[in-house]
Amino acid sequence: MVPLTGEAVSFLVLLLTAIVELIKGFSLTWKDSVETVSVLEIAFNCLNFPTWPAKVVVKGLELVDVAISKYMSPNMALLIDKVHDSVMGLLGPMLYAKLHDVHWEVRDSALEVICTITRISNKKFPSYRKVIQEAEFPSMVIRLAKKDSEAFVRASALKCLKEMIQVEDFWWDFQNNYNIFEEILNILVYEPEGIVRTEAATVVATIYEYQDVPESHLGNMYDVASHAATADLHWEVKAKALMFWSKVIEKHLTHQGMIDGTFPEVTFSKENRKIVTLNDAEVKKRLIKVLEQLSATGCLAVFAAALQDDSDLEVAKTALVLIKDFVAMLKKYKVTEQDLVLSTPVSPLDSFITSPFPSASSVRSLDSQYGTMSPSSDVFQMDLVQASTPINDTILESILDSEDIGLLDSLPHSSQVTETVNLRTKQVMPNSVFINFIYGDLDGRLKERSRWLKQIGSFDSLLDDILKDYQVEGVNSMDCY
Structure with missing residues (x-):
């Protein structure tokens, strides 16, 4: 040709x-x-x-x-x-x-x-x-x-x-x-590109929605999904991981008899092997059971972290949309904090699991009720608040005075870098604490954050900062912009 x-x-x-x-x-x-x-x-x-x-x-x-x-x-x-x-x-x-x-x-x-x-x-x-x-x-x-x-x-x-x-x-x-479960979870944890991790989070949610996940894999799936929803650097990955957790809520509600978003008048109870009338008291009882299960899986802690003021605004909006119907159902059947029993203590949300993982052979998990893996000696728990070291002003000055080429020479080559992932595993939040938090005016807080972010990004705000900066002596304006 x-x-x-x-x-x-x-x-x-x-x-x-x-x-x-x-x-x-x-x-x-x-x-x-x-x-x-x-x-x-x-x-x-x-x-x-x-x-x-x-x-x-x-x-x-x-x-x-x-x-x-x-x-x-x-x-x-x-x-x-x-x-x-x-x-x-x-x-x-x-x-x-x-x-x-x-x-x-x-x-x-x-x-x-x-x-x-x-x-x-x-x-x-x-x-x-x-x-x-x-x-x-x-x-x-x-x-x-x-x-x-x-x-x-x-x-x-x-x-x-x-x-x-x-x-x-x-x-x-x-x-x-x-080993499809391990393959996808490894991609979600160790893939360097955010666009790929975003699709991996979607795959994990699809597996959970359409297929039956064995009990032996649920613990690792919850841990990795919790890490992706709370600790990933890309907000798109967090948003897609929240889709997985919304499927977790749907599945637990379905197991309690919910059909197409509502509870029917009667349902068949597999536990009691008889037909049960789903009046308001019975539905409330089942919703409390769902909250206990979601607390154990780490779902409540994930949504609470996503709705915090320091989370990404798009992530918070996604979390609010996904959980709004569930919260409305809790309010409809009058599930209050007094109805819930504090069963498990709260784990600190900034507690991490550091897992050195050069070979990426498996996902390690320390806190899992669904088929745990034994932690090896290279896995340890640390608290970010305790492990943080105060930065001395002299260290900052030495960095600023250094030449750029010197800083580059001190960096290790890519072949010398060992890949390490700080895996934030699932955290257990008591359902009573979650109810107290979620019943607040989250929608109003998000709207206020949106207005605030829009104002600080405007030209008028930038101009005010520049004019105020000129009035302060001994400040280099280029340090701020």
Whole structure:
């Protein structure tokens, strides 16, 4: 094949982009034009040429993704659930090859197509699961999520994994051939990129929502989710970890008889093996039991920490939205602090578990009621308040007087740095303390924080700071800005 010139490549990219935008912009389907059933086959044949530039391949894969989501093939248009004698049956080997492409953009686009195929195989076309299994996409997705050199590819692989987890066939494969719980928790703790940890937190929430987590893994899952929701450096990760804890609340309420957000008039009690009338007193009793369980898992402490004044504003808003219905239910059935019995003492929220972990082989946990791991000698507990050392002014002055190159020379090389993660495990907050805290005007406090942050970030506030700073002698203005 004759190599394409730059103008030809630009034209082909523009042509594919125009087709994609046309389909998306006008929501075209096979009902609008019979010719649309050929779009998937045309895009597939186009991608079969091995010498296309990466830009062309990316746009071609985007067209394949759109064509699949719009059912633009004869079998899909007729809702015929079979893959033989169709383009869908040939997509597996082609996508497998694209997952090994040297360009990360191509790998990322191929993962998006696999994600779309997985999604529709779960709902409308179960036979497409065969395409995914025969091409060994589950193993490829896990490998890319762990080891790909590009963070965007690792994040896209986790998005695929989230869709695959919801399909029982793939979930069985993950449980039997891979240590899926340990793999995902390790990514959530040790992954350096926030965008990847965000997707890992979503995967953990999906596993908890759609699958039954063994008791032996629940303790580690609670510990890692607590760490992600309270100690991660990125607010997006904290917000997604809070989604996991909202699923924990939903599951505990469901176990107590709640259906679609409300308690029915009667339910079957598995403990007593009889039908129970859910009057207000019985529902209140069950809500108190839920609070006790949530306290033991660390859920109450996580939401309390997220709603504190020193937490990120977006995290606090997310926490308030997620827990608002639960708080309204507690108020509806008049669950008060006097109704609750103080069962366990409060652990300090700034207590950490420091776990040196160069090999990242497992997640260590000291405080877990659901299958603990024995702590080794290199795990110890420290309190940040006690361990903090006051900073001497002379130390700060010596740093300021040092030359930049000297500071850089004193830094250890990357090969000498041992990865250490301060794992903040779950904390137990008494349910009575949580009730006392959560019944406050949290919404009003968040609105006040929003107004305050908006004011201090305004130009008028900055101008006032500058003018006041000029009135103070012996102060370097550049120290503040």
